[in-house]
Amino acid sequence: MLTTSLRRRTPGDLLFSIAVGTVVALVLFATIYPIWFVSIASVSDPAMVATGRVWLIPQGFSTFGYEQILADDRIWTGYRNTLLYTVVGTALNLVVTLPAAYALSRREFAPRRALMFFFAFTMFFSGGLIPTYLLYRDLNLLDNWLVFVLPSALNVYNLIIARAFFENSLPEELFEAAMLDGVGYLKFFVSMALPLSKAIIAVIGLYYLVQHWNDFFTGLIFVRDYDKQPLQIVLRDILLSNQAFAGGAGGAGGSGGGAYAQQFADQIKYGVIIVSTLPVLLVYPFIQKYFEKGVMVGSVKG
Amino acid sequence: MAVTLDETAANVPGSTPVRAMVRGRRRRTLSGHLRTRWQLWLMLAPAVVVTAVFSYVPMYGIQLAFREFDFAAGLTGGKWVGFKYFQQFFDSPLFWDLIRNTVAISLTTLMVGFIAPVLLALTVNQIVGPRRKRFTQTATYLPHFISIVVVVGMLQVFLSPTSGVIPHFLGLFGVEGTNYLGDPGSFVSVYVISEVWQHCGWNSIIYLAALSSIDTQLYEAARVDGASRPQIIRHVDLPALVPTMVVLFILNMGGVLNAGFEKIFLMQNPMNLPASEVISTYVYKIGILQSQFSYSTAIGLFNTVINFAFLVLTNQLAKKFANTSLW
Numbered sequence: 001m002l003t004t005s006l007r008r009r010t011p012g013d014l015l016f017s018i019a020v021g022t023v024v025a026l027v028l029f030a031t032i033y034p035i036w037f038v039s040i041a042s043v044s045d046p047a048m049v050a051t052g053r054v055w056l057i058p059q060g061f062s063t064f065g066y067e068q069i070l071a072d073d074r075i076w077t078g079y080r081n082t083l084l085y086t087v088v089g090t091a092l093n094l095v096v097t098l099p100a101a102y103a104l105s106r107r108e109f110a111p112r113r114a115l116m117f118f119f120a121f122t123m124f125f126s127g128g129l130i131p132t133y134l135l136y137r138d139l140n141l142l143d144n145w146l147v148f149v150l151p152s153a154l155n156v157y158n159l160i161i162a163r164a165f166f167e168n169s170l171p172e173e174l175f176e177a178a179m180l181d182g183v184g185y186l187k188f189f190v191s192m193a194l195p196l197s198k199a200i201i202a203v204i205g206l207y208y209l210v211q212h213w214n215d216f217f218t219g220l221i222f223v224r225d226y227d228k229q230p231l232q233i234v235l236r237d238i239l240l241s242n243q244a245f246a247g248g249a250g251g252a253g254g255s256g257g258g259a260y261a262q263q264f265a266d267q268i269k270y271g272v273i274i275v276s277t278l279p280v281l282l283v284y285p286f287i288q289k290y291f292e293k294g295v296m297v298g299s300v301k302g
Numbered sequence: 303m304a305v306t307l308d309e310t311a312a313n314v315p316g317s318t319p320v321r322a323m324v325r326g327r328r329r330r331t332l333s334g335h336l337r338t339r340w341q342l343w344l345m346l347a348p349a350v351v352v353t354a355v356f357s358y359v360p361m362y363g364i365q366l367a368f369r370e371f372d373f374a375a376g377l378t379g380g381k382w383v384g385f386k387y388f389q390q391f392f393d394s395p396l397f398w399d400l401i402r403n404t405v406a407i408s409l410t411t412l413m414v415g416f417i418a419p420v421l422l423a424l425t426v427n428q429i430v431g432p433r434r435k436r437f438t439q440t441a442t443y444l445p446h447f448i449s450i451v452v453v454v455g456m457l458q459v460f461l462s463p464t465s466g467v468i469p470h471f472l473g474l475f476g477v478e479g480t481n482y483l484g485d486p487g488s489f490v491s492v493y494v495i496s497e498v499w500q501h502c503g504w505n506s507i508i509y510l511a512a513l514s515s516i517d518t519q520l521y522e523a524a525r526v527d528g529a530s531r532p533q534i535i536r537h538v539d540l541p542a543l544v545p546t547m548v549v550l551f552i553l554n555m556g557g558v559l560n561a562g563f564e565k566i567f568l569m570q571n572p573m574n575l576p577a578s579e580v581i582s583t584y585v586y587k588i589g590i591l592q593s594q595f596s597y598s599t600a601i602g603l604f605n606t607v608i609n610f611a612f613l614v615l616t617n618q619l620a621k622k623f624a625n626t627s628l629w
Contacts, residue, residue: 135363
């Protein structure tokens with residue numbers, strides 16, 4: 001990396017710096033503006049938004065969208081379900097993934113290469129949708145909330161990341177000393193390896209958490225019972241069900257007809273986007289510092 | 303293809319010399335292996351069971367593609383019919399439309415989605431000052447965590463021809479608004495641009511990590527030779543990214559027919575269907591919605607096999623020409 005003090009300032013360098021600055025500014029704008037716009041549109045006067053008078057700061061003030069969302073049972077049922085699936089699912093994910101990753105990281109464990117192939121092969125080859133569907137039917141997983149947590153209990157990519165972390169970051173001397181004291185693998189894993197692995201637990205915990213929170217596929221394919229549907233399915237119904245029908249009433253707020261109803265439907269949509277994404281956005285800054293670590297550890301050895 | 307738990311356990315290479323760490327004795331027998339390693343097997347058991355049941359049993363069910371579906375027989379199917387359902391798919395009037403749409407969407411995503419993170423990483427690496435760099439990274443990773451449903455919802459409100467912010471913005475320059483989401487001609491562009499918006503930053507992490515591990519002596523040597531910053535990017539930064547690029551390219555090729563089901567499904571509407579019906583959405587419609595289980599299994603298998611073939615082929619080519627490979 002070039003430091004400022006080392007750089008000679010030629011006109012070419014200056015031009016280059018300006019070019020970099022411009023590109024970065026454009027990238028940042030393109031990334032942040034859509035999220036910012038949704039935030040301001042969710043509290044602005046719907047008519048001002050619909051006629052294109054809201055650009056950088058909220059215009060007018062309306063909490064209509066949020067009031068409708070608060071009063072809508074579907075959203076809160078979805079929220080409750082997703083919360084349940086995410087908490088139980090992520091806990092199960094960690095219980096399944098971490099011990100397996102540790103076992104695979106032990107170099108003296110001869111079958112580990114064969115087992116790694118057993119796991120990794122599923123990343124590139126699968127039975128496909130229909131055999132999976134029929135299997136779940138035979139296992140009574142259709143319309144069963146366990147379908148949200150059991151089949152996704154192991155993500156092979158996360159397994160590989162965790163294994164690489166255990167391989168590269170745990171001092172081998174620690175293990176040897178523990179072995180001399182007659183401590184078994186299990187006890188060593190629980191009392192020594194885990195406390196030293198907070199970073200990787202945070203990273204793959206976040207990956208799993210987001211995977212469950214954003215899971216739309218499972219509900220779409222395997223669940224019919226609306227009381228069991230997660231937030232993403234409810235979101236689909238509110239955000240997308242009246243797609244391309246300007247004038248159709250959207251979500252719970254549709255009253256009246258035509259463009260007037262569409263304005264209010266849109267405000268509900270902006271609000272719903274914020275309400276559903278907020279939990280992930282709130283967790284994000286706290287775990288964000290671990291990202292690079294997680295990705296780099298995973299890239300050491302695939 | 304199916305590997306059950308029992309077979310896996312039986313395949314344990316008991317004859318392989320096991321370096322017995324525990325109490326320093328070498329054991330060569332299966333029982334010896336199990337006596338020293340049973341705790342490791344216990345730790346692996348849940349993961350092995352989950353993978354065997356939820357990944358390998360469905361592979362066993364692939365035979366359904368070659369059999370008549372029989373409700374009573376379930377996963378293993380009934381009468382053997384050979385390649386009947388594959389033939390039915392190849393003869394279907396939809397066949398070439400599905401292939402064309404799937405390839406158009408996935409190849410464009412693959413190419414643009416492959417190059418954009420490299421360019422972003424090279425650019426972000428040029429930002430002077432750790433805090434500005436940090437901020438840019440944090441901001442560009444963020445969209446990766448937004449759900450697909452929300453991204454498609456944002457596309458719809460932003461692109462709405464009557465009230466969307468993008469038509470309003472284009473209107474300032476006198477560009478007439480069209481219904482981008484209802485137009486088959488813009489489907490691929492809207493899909494790919496939103497993919498890049500969502501994942502480009504996240505996918506650049508791995509390249510930024512590679513860039514940060516470049517030996518600073520290389521930069522100093524280049525500067526002594528009078529290289530300009532663009533020349534340094536071209537001759538120092540870019541070559542450092544090549545090994546990572548090759549590996550990711552192979553992995554991406556393994557998904558050449560894997561146009562993302564969820565997002566395409568959510569973006570579909572009757573108007574853009576000529577461009578947006580892909581293999582995976584078609585399998586969903588005829589399999590899950592119309593219960594033509596054998597036919598849709600065959601189509602799904604066709605898709606998987608093509609992907610797998612591309613993965614193996616790209617891997618071989620990379621091994622030969624770039625000396626990098628997955629296995």
